[in-house]
Amino acid sequence: MFGIFQDDLRKRYDRGQNSALAQLDGIVVPGLILARHIFRGLKRPLYDDGSMEADTQKLVHSWRPNYDFDWLDPFGRPRKLAPVKNCVFVVLITKNERHLDKYPEVFGWIDRWNWVYEDLNLPEAPLNWSSRYEEKIFTRV
Amino acid sequence: MNGFVTKMMTQFFSENPPKGFKPCAYYDKHLDCIRVQVKDCSFTEIRLNKIFTIYQANHMKNIDYVGFSIKGIRHLFEKLNFPKAKDQPYILADIIDAIVKDDPEAFSDLIQREFADKLNLEIEDIQYAEAA
Numbered sequence: 001m002f003g004i005f006q007d008d009l010r011k012r013y014d015r016g017q018n019s020a021l022a023q024l025d026g027i028v029v030p031g032l033i034l035a036r037h038i039f040r041g042l043k044r045p046l047y048d049d050g051s052m053e054a055d056t057q058k059l060v061h062s063w064r065p066n067y068d069f070d071w072l073d074p075f076g077r078p079r080k081l082a083p084v085k086n087c088v089f090v091v092l093i094t095k096n097e098r099h100l101d102k103y104p105e106v107f108g109w110i111d112r113w114n115w116v117y118e119d120l121n122l123p124e125a126p127l128n129w130s131s132r133y134e135e136k137i138f139t140r141v
Numbered sequence: 142m143n144g145f146v147t148k149m150m151t152q153f154f155s156e157n158p159p160k161g162f163k164p165c166a167y168y169d170k171h172l173d174c175i176r177v178q179v180k181d182c183s184f185t186e187i188r189l190n191k192i193f194t195i196y197q198a199n200h201m202k203n204i205d206y207v208g209f210s211i212k213g214i215r216h217l218f219e220k221l222n223f224p225k226a227k228d229q230p231y232i233l234a235d236i237i238d239a240i241v242k243d244d245p246e247a248f249s250d251l252i253q254r255e256f257a258d259k260l261n262l263e264i265e266d267i268q269y270a271e272a273a
Contacts, residue, residue: 008171009153016162019181025150044191045216046173054173068199070183074159078145084199087185094171111171115185115199132188 002032002093003106018071020113022078026069028091028113034140035061035091036124041134059093059108060133064124068115087115088124166233173215175233178208186210189251192217192240211236 004024012020039060046055064083071078083089093108117127126132145151162181169176184196184207196208214236217223221239223231241248 011167013153013157013160015165015167015178016160017178017181018159018162019183021150022145023183026146029147029149045213047215058172068183070181070200071159072182074161081183081200084183084185092172109171112169115183117185117187128188 001105002108002110003096003103004110008111016074018074018078019069022069022071023113024110026067026078026080027065027089028110031063031065031089032061032091032110034063035138036063036140037061037122037129037136038138039125039129039133039135040137043132043134054094056134057095057097058111059095059137060126061091061093062088062116062124062126062129064118065089084115086118088118088126090114090116090126168214169210172212174210174212175214175236176208176210177233180204180207182207184208190247193251211240 009021039062040056040058042055042058042060044055046058064087066083068081068083069078070081090113091110092112094111095108096103096106099106099109119125119127119129122129125136129136145154164177164179166175166177168174178196180198180201182201182204183199185199186194187197188194192212194210194212195206196210198204198207201207211217217236217240221243223236223239
């Protein structure tokens with residue numbers, strides 16, 4: 001099971017980042033379990049949640065969803081759109097290690113979700129994945 | 142409000158009316174980066190190098206880019222010996238200034254690679270004394 005901090009949702013809501021919330025609802029929640037690939041470790045320095053080596057703890061899920069969503073008019077409804085051409089959707093997750101006492105059922109925390117260009121050599125993987133991530137740990141066949 | 146896939150979001154927005162977007166810059170603590178976003182829409186993140194990523198708008202006419210991020214901020218602050226000011230906001234221009242000064246050639250290459258064809262600048266025979 002994955003979780004997202006309420007504070008993170010609230011900040012996106014307060015900023016009016018409604019398209020990101022529509023994508024969370026329409027792509028991330030129903031699609032995360034269908035991820036084609038999972039990568040571990042970002043190849044860049046990253047400090048997070050008290051860890052000086054948080055880059056090694058990040059998990060990146062990628063797949064090609066059937067739809068995209070945005071929400072340009074806050075008085076209207078989210079729009080269901082065609083997926084972005086030549087792109088895949090990625091969700092960055094922090095494995096739950098520091099909050100296991102309070103949330104033992106949560107495997108990881110959703111940090112970020114967005115589109116990136118697809119790597120032509122590995123369908124449904126982000127462009128240049130081998131230089132961006134430490135390793136590929138799962139591929140759904 | 143309808144149009145959501147999950148009960149979670151349906152419930153959330155039934156209690157919280159959606160807000161309008163305003164351009165913003167903020168620190169993303171989970172990914173240790175500064176994010177700047179000027180329009181709310183779906184976008185594709187394009188990684189330019191280890192530090193800079195730009196946001197290319199999806200499904201939009203006449204809009205190419207809607208933001209960017211600067212990654213590895215805390216690491217950069219230590220490397221560049223950036224002054225620590227816990228209770229004061231940092232000025233974005235100061236951060237970019239420090240990054241550019243740290244590695245001007247990499248930054249120049251980046252600009253050249255990404256924007257040379259779009260800027261279409263013709264610079265020849267500049268007389269600096271006159272220009273000044």
